[in-house]
Amino acid sequence: MSVIQEIRAKLDLVQYISQSGVALRKAGRNFKACCPFHNEKTPSFYVFPDSQTWHCFGACSTGGDIFSYVQRRENVDFAEALRILAEKAGVQLQARTPEQQEHEARLEKLRSLLAEAARFYHQRLLNAPDAAEARAYVARRGLQEATLTQFQIGYAPDSWNAILDRLKQIGYTEQEMLEAGLLTRHEESERLYDRFRDRLMIPICDERGRVIGFGARALKPEAQPKYLNSPQTPLFDKSATLFGLHLARRSIRESETAVIVEGYMDAIQAHQHGFTNVVAQMGTALTQAQLKTLSQYARRLILALDADEAGARATLRGLEAVRQAASVARVFVDPSGALRESSRLNLELQVITPPQGKDPDDLIREDPQAWRDLLANAQSVADYVINAAVASLPANATLAEREQVARELLPLLMATENNLQQQANVQQLAYKLRLGSGKALLEWAAQHQRLKRLDRPAPAEESRASAEPGAPSAPIVVLTHGEALQEYCLAALLQYPSLLADLQRIFRQLVREDAELESLLQPLCSADFTRPDLRAIFETFVRARAQYQEEWLSYLEANLPADLLPTLERLLLARLEAYEQRLRQASQTDPRALSKDVASLREAASLHSDEARHRAALPHHALSLRIVRLRRECTELGYLIQEADQAHLLTYLERNKLFLRAIRILQEAAHISYAKQSVSL
Ligand SMILES: [Zn+2]
Incomplete structure (x- = not known):
């Protein structure tokens, strides 16, 4: 249980608020009081014990949970509210130890x-x-x-x-x-x-x-x-670093493809010529750490390597690392929101070999088009390995020699998780080595695999054994639709921070249409996030982007409670597509979902560049997030209407109308942004 959950389980909001000096009175199943945050004579501050939330339906027109109550009441940021509540609940917070702080300071100095x-x-x-x-x-x-x-x-x-x-x-x-x-x-x-x-x-x-x-x-x-x-x-740490990744990261994400070259100069030359998804591996064979890093950004890796024999050997070593990494179990949230284990590192691997005697550096400088063609015709690893092996065999090789080559290559060709692909690989190998239809080879391979499976430790053990020390533990999260919305919006903002300004502009335009609704249609704010950890990260993110003394991410890390750093890291590295799939599923079952045409256009949008896609998708999801929040608040208002006396009924009904109007405006805007996102291709 996270400290946030622990605090929530131990503290009761009604009790906490009344202890803080607010005179709560029973109102049906809920409680009401004159708002502690603004001056009023008739109570419009409500506390809902069932949901452990509060709301001021008066001038504040805001609400939240116990954390946001403390923040407002004590006028402190989330970190401080967390500290106050943890102390009250007797929950131990994870502190940055003096040693950790010292270590951080030392690294910063270096x-x-x-x-x-x-x-x-x-x-x-x-x-x-x-x-x-x-x-x-x-x-x-x-x-x-x-x-x-x-x-x-x-x-x-x-x-x-x-x-x-x-x-x-x-x-x-x-x-x-x-x-x-x-x-x-x-x-x-x-x-x-x-x-x-x-x-x-x-x-x-x-x-x-x-x-x-x-x-x-x-x-x-x-x-x-x-x-x-x-x-x-x-x-x-050379083996965990890829040269040029900070410059290539965005482009790799957008193209979903990373090109890996051997030397600094190859990468620098590529970038100079506009091939910006290129990184260099700095003279070692590819390591698992490097591949894991790249798998966060790319689906396809193209290894561009020397045509000479040493280069080819390095390739094969690299592929062996890939194969090992491919068998590392991972935990992830599948599109339906369920937890899945043991997925494989799903990377498509391709190889290019520049013409004899040329580095990518030379080739790109002399003939960028030839480089482009080379990339377009990248070979699958299996093809590359088979061709290289066949080329190394003398023309008059005996059957025994050819079978020996086949046996050596089989494990590599069987490393893919896709059965059809495995069969195709093996058949191709058999054909190239003139070993008949490949049926015998396939049987041999199947037997080989069965034996290997017997060798293998149980999956749980395997994943523990292969987890690197110090690596962040895989996220284990099952999300509700509302949480998926919140996580998507926040993760998209963290990964593409420049989208924040665009998004807030869209909200501000809504208010311009109807000034009465200002508080309901204000720009995306912390109150839109019901999960305290997400809310705190959003709040601090907005502050980080508004200051210029420090790089925003450093600011964010320095100002968040240590307990939230793993969540921050998870969101920074999250595959946004997984959330999108989760959200798309929900919107298909929504009676208000758009026509099939738009849905198919939206599928096509997945081919579009990542940043552009999220620039288009984020407003829709952020507006939806606000709709979810206003619906929730409308429900809360509904309780009040049921229990209201004659004097207040009219005010509440007026208020209810405002909510409905705001929701309608948001729905329209969400539909417009949905359609825009689909046709902005
Ligand atoms: Zn108030």
Whole structure:
């Protein structure tokens, strides 16, 4: 049980409000009082014990649960309200321990140090006389100035203490520089000196674009190694990082495709030529961590690798990692809202091999169209593996040799979860190796699989065994329709924060039509969220976007109670499509659902780019969210009408009319935005 649920279970709203000094009187099954938040003579503040909610039908025209009551009453933010209520309920909050805070502060220091170093190197490349050779090098590689700026490419001078002196000057210690991977310690003298000298400096960033390390290319042909990376540091883990992801993330999400190249220069060149869904894997075989990261954004991965044999071997190693990752059990909420386990990492894998002797870097620079064609004709992994194996066999290979190849490839070809695909793969293999119809191979493969299944631990164990330490636990959530609406709206805003302004504009336009309804039609606000965790995140998100001192996501993380950070992380990484499917199902059973034409147009919309799609879909869902809230409040008002005396009945009925009018306006707007979203293709 979350602390929020625990608090709700332990505290009664009616009791809490009366203890806070509000004189509640019974009104039917509910309670009423003069509103503690505005001045009035006749009570319009109601508390509903069944739903544990309150509402002021007077000047405030707002309501909520125990958390929003405390926030309003004490004039505090959610985090503080949570603290107050946790204390009252005797619930232990998860605090950021002093150690955690210290650790965070240390990482933050290293980040700012690395950002400073990147700025220093970049300025040197642009301006310093001793960087002339480096400038000539980037010119030869065809890198434009905008690209140098975008990737903040720099130059480390040929000096033992350039970065050391620079960073010392502005207050960083040698220990910190060492920890950030910028210095090396001399083995005998123990003297510290610059790790990167006379090299082109390529900053490596995390997903949020913060510098965590460097890739450094030698400029003199004799210098070794050609590429020198930052060592492993508290910030930099090469095997979990993909170069360029912060710049490629959006485009990968929109195209649902990530192209993975080998080197920094390949990725930089691709971006310069407008191929913005490209990331680089930095000289290791693909790791599970990298694949998991990409699977949050992409459905299709295209591995673009060297045509040489070493490159092909790296590919196969990469595919082995993919295969392993593919058998990792995951937990997810399926479209019907039910909890499903053991889904597979559902990534379509393809391979391209640039023509002999060419890096993607060369190819893109010399002939962007050829690169485009290559991507369009990407081969499935199975085809690639089969073709490569067949090509490596001598023309006069014996039957035994050919069968041996088949046996080696079978496990890889059977790794896909799709049975038909498996059969097709095996049949193709049999055909290419001239092994008959493939029936014998299929039988062999089926037997092989049965044996493998016997080997395998039970699913529960498997998922535990394969979960990486420190990885966020998979979300286990079963959502009601209302919650799905709330989560979708919030997740869409977190993933595309610029949509907030557009959305609020749509709400403001509604009010312009009918000023009397201002409080009911105000822009999306925390009261629209009934789940306290979602409400708190929304509230803090709005504040984060309204300030400019700090990056909004850092602000959000710093200002949310620690208990809510897992929810934040889940929403930031949530697949919005899953919510959409859930919501679509509900709207199909809704008698007000639109015609089939619109529904099919909407299907077509799923082909549209992600951001554009959510820009169109979010208003519809946010308006629906408000409708749900007003309907709920209308029900509450209904209780009052049943029990009202003659004096108040008229006021309540008037009020009820306003609600109905607001709901009608919202419904119209929701339909318009629904239709717009369908035809905006
Ligand atoms: Zn009030």
